[in-house]
Amino acid sequence: MKALDILTQLLELVAALAAAPLFLGWVNQCRAWLQNRRAPSIWLPYRGIRKLFHKEAVIAENASALFRVTPYVVFGAMVLAAGIIPSMGTRLPFTVAADAIALVGLLAMARVFQSLAAMDIGTAFGTLGARREMMVGFLAEPALLMVIFVASMISATTALPAITENLADQTLALYPSLAFTAIAFTLVLLAENARIPIDNPATHLELTMIHEAMLLEYSARHLAMMEWAAALKLFNYACIGFALFVPWGVSTGAGNPVALLASIPLLAIKLAVMGAGLALIETLSAKVRVFRAPEFLASAFLFAVLGLLVHVLLGA
Amino acid sequence: MCIQVTLLVIPVIDSSLHSCLLLIALWGLIGLIGLVRPMSVGFAGRTLFLLGALCGAALAVVAAASLTAAPEQAVLPLGLPDLPMHVRRDGLSSLFLFLLGAASAGISVFAAGYFRRGEGTAPGLLCLQYHLFLASMGLVLLADDAYAFMVAWETMALSSYFLVTSQHGIPEIRRAGFLYLLLAHLGAIAILLSFGVMQGGSWQFTFDAMRNAHLAPQWAAVAFLLALLGFGTKAGLVPLHVWLPEAHPAAPSPVSALMSGVMLKTAVYGLLRVTFDLLGKPEWWWGLVPLGVGLFSAVYGVVFAAAQTDMKRLLAWSSIENLGIILTGIGLAIVFHGVGMNALSALALLAALYHSLNHAFIKSLLFLGTGAVLHSTGERNLGRLGGLIHRMPWVAWLTLVGALAMAGLPPLNGFVSEWLLLQAFLFAHEVPRTFINMMLPLGAALVALSAALAAYVMVKFFGVIFLGQPRERALSQAHDAGVLERIGLGWLAAGCLALGLLPTVVVGTLGSVVQHLSGDSLSSAPGPWWLLVPLPERKASYSAPIFLVSLVAVVVLTIFIVRRLYHQRVRRAAAWDCGFGGLTARMQDTAEGFGQPIRHIFGSFFAMTRELPSPFDRAPRYRVIVADRIWQSVYVPLGAVVQRIADAFTWLQQGRISTYLLYSFITLIGLLALML
Numbered sequence: 001m002k003a004l005d006i007l008t009q010l011l012e013l014v015a016a017l018a019a020a021p022l023f024l025g026w027v028n029q030c031r032a033w034l035q036n037r038r039a040p041s042i043w044l045p046y047r048g049i050r051k052l053f054h055k056e057a058v059i060a061e062n063a064s065a066l067f068r069v070t071p072y073v074v075f076g077a078m079v080l081a082a083g084i085i086p087s088m089g090t091r092l093p094f095t096v097a098a099d100a101i102a103l104v105g106l107l108a109m110a111r112v113f114q115s116l117a118a119m120d121i122g123t124a125f126g127t128l129g130a131r132r133e134m135m136v137g138f139l140a141e142p143a144l145l146m147v148i149f150v151a152s153m154i155s156a157t158t159a160l161p162a163i164t165e166n167l168a169d170q171t172l173a174l175y176p177s178l179a180f181t182a183i184a185f186t187l188v189l190l191a192e193n194a195r196i197p198i199d200n201p202a203t204h205l206e207l208t209m210i211h212e213a214m215l216l217e218y219s220a221r222h223l224a225m226m227e228w229a230a231a232l233k234l235f236n237y238a239c240i241g242f243a244l245f246v247p248w249g250v251s252t253g254a255g256n257p258v259a260l261l262a263s264i265p266l267l268a269i270k271l272a273v274m275g276a277g278l279a280l281i282e283t284l285s286a287k288v289r290v291f292r293a294p295e296f297l298a299s300a301f302l303f304a305v306l307g308l309l310v311h312v313l314l315g316a
Numbered sequence: 317m318c319i320q321v322t323l324l325v326i327p328v329i330d331s332s333l334h335s336c337l338l339l340i341a342l343w344g345l346i347g348l349i350g351l352v353r354p355m356s357v358g359f360a361g362r363t364l365f366l367l368g369a370l371c372g373a374a375l376a377v378v379a380a381a382s383l384t385a386a387p388e389q390a391v392l393p394l395g396l397p398d399l400p401m402h403v404r405r406d407g408l409s410s411l412f413l414f415l416l417g418a419a420s421a422g423i424s425v426f427a428a429g430y431f432r433r434g435e436g437t438a439p440g441l442l443c444l445q446y447h448l449f450l451a452s453m454g455l456v457l458l459a460d461d462a463y464a465f466m467v468a469w470e471t472m473a474l475s476s477y478f479l480v481t482s483q484h485g486i487p488e489i490r491r492a493g494f495l496y497l498l499l500a501h502l503g504a505i506a507i508l509l510s511f512g513v514m515q516g517g518s519w520q521f522t523f524d525a526m527r528n529a530h531l532a533p534q535w536a537a538v539a540f541l542l543a544l545l546g547f548g549t550k551a552g553l554v555p556l557h558v559w560l561p562e563a564h565p566a567a568p569s570p571v572s573a574l575m576s577g578v579m580l581k582t583a584v585y586g587l588l589r590v591t592f593d594l595l596g597k598p599e600w601w602w603g604l605v606p607l608g609v610g611l612f613s614a615v616y617g618v619v620f621a622a623a624q625t626d627m628k629r630l631l632a633w634s635s636i637e638n639l640g641i642i643l644t645g646i647g648l649a650i651v652f653h654g655v656g657m658n659a660l661s662a663l664a665l666l667a668a669l670y671h672s673l674n675h676a677f678i679k680s681l682l683f684l685g686t687g688a689v690l691h692s693t694g695e696r697n698l699g700r701l702g703g704l705i706h707r708m709p710w711v712a713w714l715t716l717v718g719a720l721a722m723a724g725l726p727p728l729n730g731f732v733s734e735w736l737l738l739q740a741f742l743f744a745h746e747v748p749r750t751f752i753n754m755m756l757p758l759g760a761a762l763v764a765l766s767a768a769l770a771a772y773v774m775v776k777f778f779g780v781i782f783l784g785q786p787r788e789r790a791l792s793q794a795h796d797a798g799v800l801e802r803i804g805l806g807w808l809a810a811g812c813l814a815l816g817l818l819p820t821v822v823v824g825t826l827g828s829v830v831q832h833l834s835g836d837s838l839s840s841a842p843g844p845w846w847l848l849v850p851l852p853e854r855k856a857s858y859s860a861p862i863f864l865v866s867l868v869a870v871v872v873l874t875i876f877i878v879r880r881l882y883h884q885r886v887r888r889a890a891a892w893d894c895g896f897g898g899l900t901a902r903m904q905d906t907a908e909g910f911g912q913p914i915r916h917i918f919g920s921f922f923a924m925t926r927e928l929p930s931p932f933d934r935a936p937r938y939r940v941i942v943a944d945r946i947w948q949s950v951y952v953p954l955g956a957v958v959q960r961i962a963d964a965f966t967w968l969q970q971g972r973i974s975t976y977l978l979y980s981f982i983t984l985i986g987l988l989a990l991m992l
Contacts, residue, residue, distance in 0.1 A: 053882045060891035062785060064705045066716075069871075072878075076870040083866075096847065097862035098726070101735050105726040108771055112723055115775045119905075122703065122784030123893045127905030130779065134772045135913040141771075142764035145738075149760060152742055158856040217892055221878055294917045301761070308757050312745050 016082035030279035052224035129213025139297035146304030180307035347447030354440025369424035375417030426804025503549030565628035569687020577680035600654020607647030613640030685715035698907035
C-alpha cells in the first residue's frame with residue numbers, strides 16, 4: 001500500500017517531466033492549425049531542449065553565481081510543484097510537507113529567482129522583464145491564492161489532495177462559487193504562463209515581451225533548464241486546474257492500481273482538451289498593452305473574490 | 317561562551333527574573349563605562365559593544381529557558397517613596413526578552429565593527445545611549461506597574477531620539493528626530509490615559525490592581541482604544557506612521573535595525589499585555605479596529621515601500637507593512653477569542669507572535685546589510701548602487717537570505733507566519749456574525765496581496781543594490797564588511813534559517829505562551845518535530861525540513877545529471893543584450909523605473925507632482941515627486957489648525973516673569989477651589 005503511494009508519487013513526477021514539453025508542443029500545434037499555418041512537429045520542444053543541452057554555455061562576464069544556479073532552482077521548484085499537485089492519484093507522500101499555500105509559495109520562489117537572475121547581468125531588457133514579471137506576479141499571486149481559498153473553504157482544508165478527494169467525491173455537484181473562480185483561474189493561468197493576451201511566447205519584439213526578456217542572456221544548458229521549467233509550469237497550472245475544477249477520474253482511494261492506471265488516459269484527454277482550449281483563447285484574443293495587464297489581472301482577482309463571497313453567502 | 321556566562325550567573329541567582337534584571341542592569345553599567353573614555357573607538361566602540369552583545373545573548377538564553385516557567389514577581393527598591401517599581405516576568409515577557417536579547421546580540425556585534433570616529437556623536441556617548449536604549453526596552457518588558465512602565469517607555473523614546481539624531485549636523489535628521497519625539501509623546505499620553513482608565517477608581521497603578529479592577533464594558537473599550545492609539549503610534553500604524561519612514565533611515569544602521577527590529581515589537585508587547593492580560597476579557601468587536609487598521613497599514617506600507625528610492629526608507633516602509641500584518645493577526649485573535657473560537661484565536665495570536673519574531677530577525681538583518689553597503693559606498697540612494705554582489709559577496713549573500721525571508725518564500729521563516737495567518741483567516745467565515753464572516757475572507761485577500769507585493773519590494777531592493785552593473789564608477793572601490801560585521805549578519809541570518817526550519821519547536825513554545833496569555837490553545841497533540849500541523853481536523857500540514865531537503869536534493873541531482881550526461885563547457889563573453897552592443901550601466905532599470913508600475917497601479921495612494929518639459933525645451937528635465945498623501949491631507953491641515961490656535965493665544969506670552977508667576981498663582985487657586 002505504502003509502496004503504491006510512493007509509486008504514484010514517482011509516476012506523477014516522471015509523467016510531468018516527460019509530458020510537459022509534449023503538452024507545450026500540442027498547444028503550439030493546435031495554435032498553428034487554428035491560425036491556418038503548417039503546424040510544427042509535436043516533438044519540437046524536445047528537440048529544442050536536446051539541442052540546447054549539447055551547446056557550449058556562454059555566460060556574460062559579470063554574471064554572478066546567482067545567475068548560474070537560478071535555472072536549476074527554478075527547475076527544481078517546478079519539479080517539486082509537480083509533486084504536490086494530484087494529477088493522477090491523491091495519495092502522494094510528499095504533499096504532507098507542502099499544502100496549497102506552500103505550492104503558491106513555491107511558484108513565487110521560482111518567480112523571484114528568475115527575476116533576480118534577469119537583473120544580474122544589468123541589461124535594459126533583463127531588468128525590464130524582471131520588473132514586468134514581478135508586476136504580473138504580484139497581481140496574479142493573490143488571485144491564485146483566492147481561487148485556492150474558495151476550494152479550501154468548500155473542503156475545509158488547504159491540503160491539495162484532500163481538496164481534490166472532497167470535490168471528486170461529489171459527483172457533478174455544481175458549485176456556483178467554483179464557476180467564478182474557474183474564470184479567475186483561467187485568467188491567472190494565461191498571465192502566469194506568458195500567454196496571449198498578457199505576453200506572447202512567440203515574440204521577441206523587445207517592447208512587449210515579459211518572460212522571454214528575462215531569458216535573453218541564458219544559453220545552452222541553462223536556457224534548456226529554463227525552457228523545460230517553463231513547460232513544466234504550464235503543465236503544473238493545467239494540473240492545478242484539473243485538481244480544482246475537473247477532479248473526476250483521479251485515483252482517490254488507497255491501494256487501487258487499476259484506478260491509477262485508468263487515470264493516465266483520462267489525464268491525457270484532459271490535457272488534450274485543455275491545450276486545444278488554450279490555443280483557441282490565444283487565437284481569438286489579441287495581446288494587450290503592458291499597462292492593460294493590471295486591469296486584466298484585477299478582474300481575475302475580483303472574479304476570485306466574487307467566488308469567495310458567493311461561497312460565503314450561499315454556502316456552496 | 318554566552319552559555320558559559322549564563323551558567324555562571326544562574327547558580328548565583330536562581331530566579332530567571334533576577335538574572336534578567338541583572339543583565340539589564342549590566343547593559344546600563346556598560347553604557348556608563350563608555351563615558352570613562354568617550355573618545356576611544358577601540359574601547360567604547362568595540363570592546364563595550366561586544367560585552368553588550370554577550371549580555372544580549374545571555375538574556376536570550378535566560379529568557380528562552382524561562383518561556384514556559386511560572387510567572388515571577390518582585391519589587392525593586394527604586395523609584396519614589398511609597399511608589400516602588402514592580403517587576404514581573406511571565407511567558408509573554410520572556411518571549412519578547414528573548415527577541416530583544418537574540419536580535420540585539422547580532423546587532424551589537426555588528427555595531428562593534430560599525431561605529432567609527434568622526435560620525436556624529438562621540439563613541440562613548442553613543443555607547444551610553446545605545447545601552448540605555450537596550451536596558452529601557454528590557455525594563456518595558458518587565459514592568460509591572462504603570463509608573464515603571466512609563467518611566468521605561470519614556471527612557472526608551474528619549475534614548476532612541478538621541479540615537480536617531482546622532483548626526484545632528486544635518487537639518488533633515490534634526491527634523492526627523494523632532495517628528496519622532498513629538499509622535500512618541502503623543503503615543504505616551506494615550507498610553508498614560510489608558511492606564512488611568514484601567515485603574516478603575518482604585519487609584520492603584522500596579523498591573524495587579526488593573527487585572528482585578530472590573531471595568532464597565534464601555535470603559536474597557538475606551539482603555540483598549542487608547543492603548544491601541546498609543547501603541548499604534550509606536551508601531552507606526554497608518555495614519556500614525558509619518559515619523560517612521562523619517563526617523564528609522566536617519567539613525568545609524570545598527571540603531572535603525574534596533575528600532576525596526578526590536579523597538580516596534582515593544583508596542584506589540586504593550587498592546588497584547590493590555591488587551592489580554594490587564595483588561596482580560598476583550599470583546600469580539602474590539603478586534604475589528606486593529607484588524608482594519610492592520611490590513612490598511614499592510615497594504616499602504618508595502619505600496620510605499622515599492623515606490624521608494626532610498627534603501628533605508630524602503631525598509632522603514634516595509635516595517636509599517638509587517639507591523640500591519642502583526643496587528644491583523646492580533647485583531648483576528650481578538651475577534652475569534654470574543655466569539656469563543658478558541659483554537660483559531662490561538663492560531664491567529666500565534667501567527668502574530670511568530671511574525672514578530674521573524675520580523676525582528678529579518679528586518680535587523682536587512683538594515684545591517686544596508687549599513688554595510690552605506691559604509692562601503694557612502695550611498696543610500698538606490699539609483700547610485702548596483703553590482704555589489706561581486707564586491708561584497710558576504711553582505712550580498714547574507715542579505716539575500718533576509719530578502720527571501722521577507723518576501724515570504726518557503727522554506728524560510730517569513731513564510732511560516734504568513735502561512736499560519738492565512739490558515740486562521742481561511743476559517744474566519746465560521747464566525748457566527750453574518751456581516752463579519754462575509755468581510756473576513758476579504759482580509760485574507762489583502763494579506764495575500766501585501767505578501768505578493770513584499771516579494772516585489774524585495775526583488776527591487778536586492779536586485780538594484782547587489783545585482784546588475786555598478787551604476788557609479790566609485791562603486792568599484794567598495795569593500796566587503798569586516799569580520800565583526802559578518803558575524804553580526806551571519807547570526808541574524810542563522811536566526812532566520814532556524815525560525816524557518818524548526819516551526820514546530822517555535823509553535824510549540826509560542827503555544828504555551830499564548831495559552832498563558834489568552835487561555836486559548838491549539839487542540840492538537842504535538843506531532844513529530846518535523847511536521848507542522850496546527851489544526852489537525854483541517855488536515856493541513858507543512859514541513860520545512862522536508863521541503864528544504866527535497867528542494868536541495870532535486871537541484872543538486874539536476875546539476876549532477878546535467879553535468880554528467882552532457883558537458884561542463886562554459887565560456888565567458890560580453891553580455892549579449894540582443895546584439896545591440898554599447899551596453900552601459902545607465903541602461904539598467906533604476907529604482908524609480910522599478911517602482912513605476914506601482915505608481916501607475918496604485919496612483920490614488922500617492923500625492924504626485926510632475927514637472928514635464930515642454931517640447932521646445934533645450935535642456936529638458938523630467939521630475940516627479942512622490943509624497944505621502946496622508947501627510948498632506950491630515951498632518952498639514954492639522955498643523956495649520958494648531959498654529960492658528962497657538963497664534964490666537966500669543967497674548968498670553970508677555971515675556972515678564974511676574975506675569976507667569978501670576979498665571980501659576982491663578983492656576984493654583986483654581987485647583988484648590990476645585991478640590992475643596
